[in-house]
Amino acid sequence: MDYLALSLDPEQDQPLYQQLYRYLAEEIAAGRLPAGEKLPARRVAAQALGVSRNTVETAYAMLEDEGYIETRERSGQYVADVSPLVPSREIAVVPDVPPVPEAEYTFSTRSMDATLFPARTWARIEKEVLYTEPELLNHGQPQGDLALRSAIAQYLAGSRAVRCSPEQIVVGAGIEYLLGLLARLLGGRLVATEDPGYEKTAIILHNNGTPTVPVQVDGGGMSISALRESGAQVAYVTPSHQFPTGVSMPVGRRTELLGWAGENPERLIIEDDYDSEFRFDGRPIPSLQGLGGNRVVYISTFTKSIAPSIRIAYMVLPPQVLADYRRLFGSYSSTVSRFEQHTLAHFLARGHFARxxxxxxxxxxxxxxxxxxxxxxxxxxxxxxxxxxxxxxxxxxxxxxxxxxxxxxxxxxxxxxxxxxxxxxxxxxxxxxxxxxxxxxxxxxxxxxxxxxxxxxxxxxx
Structure with missing residues (x-):
């Protein structure tokens, strides 16, 4: 066999058995060593190549494990029937889009002041959780661990007048992920998005097979008359602080929107409450969900209130949507680390978040x-x-x-x-x-x- 004249190089980074294995695998895959051809015995091959018998045995064992060769009892090793690989056509890799260099002064709506984050407190709790709760290395609950869902439910009840139980909350790694799941639950229903509005919302819904239609926003939020004309069955709104105009939906418009949803059992409202924690003038307006919870999916995130890199978001599902969620996604694992979940749960429950x-x-x-x-x-x-x-x-x-x-x-x-x-x-x-x-x-x-x-x-x- 030709390969007995192969020169193995002990100076290479790869060990000798790896060099021999790679050479034979490539020859077999390319069809240059045909199926059924017998390989030299280990001792013969070792002598011819000037290596130890263990080197040849290891290479042969790797080839057999991967199906390149087969052992026939009392006969030796033979090349297996492997279809020759068709050389793949090289496809140019699209380079990453280079980040836009930031100006010296940036009025960004996406960033926050990282120096305000209580990093020492967070790190102390995280270390405590890591050392005292080793069971968190195992799988947790699909909707997120009960400790965090209970802390979120208690926080929402006191700060946003959201009426829910921990069982209604689903925790996920960012609103984008949760919105992708929610889109599947809508069953192809047409979703009205705000115009103007956050463009990524429509993109995520479209990417998950959900059609959208832009509906005009006026001084009170999404126009209900325009919503009716759109034919949409679902309204995606940011009523507490409409993005990007900043208007708040007054209670009259809120009850009108809830009335629209109540006219048809297929209608639903998605309330995105993305930055309601930062209200500076007057009392916070209670959530839309608190006024009509059975028609509203409440969705929010800790991205704005804690840090963009802490990818913890959540949604509160009304009972009928929750049943569909559990039917479709009940076997999914939570996408948020259990250690981060429990760190945030303690951060909320001990009052650090409020402070x-x-x-x-x-x-x-x-x-x-x-x-x-x-x-x-x-x-x-x-x-x-x-x-x-x-x-x-x-x-x-x-x-x-x-x-x-x-x-x-x-x-x-x-x-x-x-x-x-x-x-x-x-x-x-x-x-x-x-x-x-x-x-x-x-x-x-x-x-x-x-x-x-x-x-x-x-x-x-x-």
Whole structure:
């Protein structure tokens, strides 16, 4: 056999048996060693190759384990019947999309101030959980461990007037994941999404086979008359702080929306309560779910309130949806680490979350006030119209400066300030107001906010 003239190199990183195995596997796979051909005995092969018999035995054993060769009793090793591999055509790998370099000053709506997070407290609880609850290395409950679901239910009852039991809560790794599951439960029903609204919502629903239709948002949230005209059976809304306009849905509109859902047993409301923890003016408006729980799926996340990298979200399912969830996904394992679940459960139950939120609200309120006042000082109140300043970590500003929205964005970029406009969030562009920016203020401290506004002043007024 030709391979007995093979030269094995002891200087290579690969051991000798691996070199021999790889060579024979490639020859067999390519058909150069045909099926039925007998391999030399181990002793003969070892002598010819100048290696130990153990080297040949190990290579042969690996080939037999993977089906390249077979042993025939009292006869030896033979090449197995392996179909020759068809050489695969090389396909160019699409490179990663390079991250957009951040400007020196960024009014992002996606970021928060990581320095506010109580990292030492979280780390202490996480260490405690790791050392005192070794059983968490095993599988947990599919909907999330009861300890966390109970803590969430108690928190929601006190802070958002959500009426639910822990059994109704499903914990998952981010709203995107949970929304993908929820889309499957909708059974192809048409979903009304807000216009303007968060584009990713429609993308996730579409990717999971759920059709969507944009429905106009006015000063009170999603228009009920437009919702009726759309023919949708499900309404996806952000009533506490509509994204991106920042409007809150008043109680009259909320009861009207619940009335719409109650007219047909197939209708459902999905309430996305993504940043309701940060309300600065007046009392928080109770959740839509608390007004009509049997028609509302309540969904939220700790991404905004704790940190974007802590991928823990949850949804509260009404009984009929919960039954479908358990039928379809009852055997699925939870996508959140049990150690993180129990760390968060203790973080909530021991009051750390409430204390952190109080401190963060105070900081973010100061930043909101500073940004609003700085803009007025630079541009004058008559040139500005603010929206959604009462809640959340961003607000909108319409600039009456005789410039288009894109001109403002371009001018800000040249000044080293990254801003985003409101118009891209609109599906129907005729509804978009002119020259409106969406300014997130969570990721910059007071000094940087003042510097950023000063740069905007020079850029916009020149």
């Amino acid at each position: 952190y939120l109080n401190r963060a609200r105070s900081v973010y309120r100061r930043r909101r006030d500073l940004l609003e006042n700085a803009l007025i000082a630079v541009f004058g109140e008559e040139r500005l119209e603010f929206g959604g300043t009462h809640t959340g970590l961003y607000f909108t500003v319409q600039f009456r400066l005789g410039k288009t929205e894109q001109q403002l964005i371009d001018a800000a970029a040249k000044a080293g300030v990254q801003v985003s406009g409101l118009s891209p969030y609109y599906h129907c562009s005729q509804y978009a107001p002119g020259a409106t920016l969406v300014l997130g203020y969570a990721s910059m401290d007071e000094e940087k906010l003042e510097q950023a506004v000063a740069r905007l002043g020079r850029a916009f007024l020149s």
